[in-house]
Amino acid sequence: MIFILATTEPHKIPATIISRTQRFDFKRIATSDIVEHLAYVLEKSNIEYSKEALNVIAQAAEGGMRDGLSILDQAISFSNGTITLENALEVTGSLTYDMMDRFIVACKQEEPATCLQLLDEMLTSGKEPRRLLENLLVYCRDLLIYQKAPQLLAEKAQHLTETFKQSAKEISAEQIYAFIDVLNEAQNEIRFSTNPRIYLEVAVVKLAGKGLSEETVTANQTVADSQEVTQLKEQITELQKEVTQLKEQIGQPQTQTQPAQNKEKKQQIRIIVYRKNVYFKF
Known part of the structure; x- marks a missing residue:
């Protein structure tokens, strides 16, 4: 036994x-x-x-x-x-590559209306939400593997469409990471949900917002950085002027006939300097 x-x-x-x-x-x-x-x-x-x-x-x-x-x-x-x-x-209950191709392309082009329409078609055709998320996760994983080590997809080589290969070239690895994060979050949320469609639709809208091309993201970041640098330069120039004025006021000789007035000016100077986060010893 x-x-x-x-x-x-x-x-x-x-x-x-x-x-x-x-x-x-x-x-x-x-x-x-x-x-x-x-x-x-x-x-x-x-x-x-x-x-x-x-x-x-x-x-x-x-x-x-x-x-x-x-x-x-x-x-x-x-x-x-x-x-x-x-x-x-x-x-x-799996998705066809054609369905996933169209869905990812719509996400890449930031078309939430098209993404939601495709989601409705998938669910209407009887696709189960959890299986749908699993298929999309595998698809995104395949995109990433195709970019880094295409030989590992030898078993699927004959099933990969031209749209899939084109998407692998156009979508950056960072975008794929963002897609996977959103899908994984939705997968965790619908696990104990009685209405998974709501979480799916929210996830789809998020995915459609992750589709900016790498060039667009870089350009937007460059513009934002340039504006921030300009603002900082203006603030530095303003502070330099105020510091110069303060030094001139502090260096002026004080008369004994106006002690109260001089004391009041020093207090005003200290307040202005404190607000600008610049500290002097008087």
Whole structure:
């Protein structure tokens, strides 16, 4: 008889048990391995399939072979003898690359109305909000990986559209980071929400505001910096004039006939100097 003990906290297992057992660390199965096994099952069952459909199913399985086989079984029931990409998208509720291409392009061009319209189309077609966010996060991740290490997307190379490749060239890494932050925040907020659509719409409006091109952002920052420098120069010039006037007033000889008037002037000088954050010893 063999006893199998499973835990997600192996560090809490007492040493007396560890010394009498064998340890096996279970890891997520690679997407390519899931695709290969699903293809093997379908070939044994004489069912035709498209490689794109198996990739979608394997990604939705998130490293679990059992989940992948369950999704495959549902896709078979929706198919007419051939598992297509449409069958896989319908079963998993995933977005097509065309949908995500149009959405990200609208965000990049700062078109919130178009983004909200596309979101409405996705939700109306039956897409689940959480799955929608997951797909967009993966899409943004793919954009970033394509920029930095395109060879890591070899499995998806034949599925990447020209719009995707163009977006990867035009959208900066900083913009992608901002997209991911907004999507991740929305994903956390809708986790326990009874009305996730509200958070989705707010996130979409935020995304549409993150689409400024790098050149525009740099230009706006340069203008703002220039204006700030000009204001600082004007303030410095004004302070220099006031300090000069104060020095002249302090250096004037004082007469004994007007002690009260001189005392009042010194008080005024001290007040003016204090307000400008300049300190002198009188």
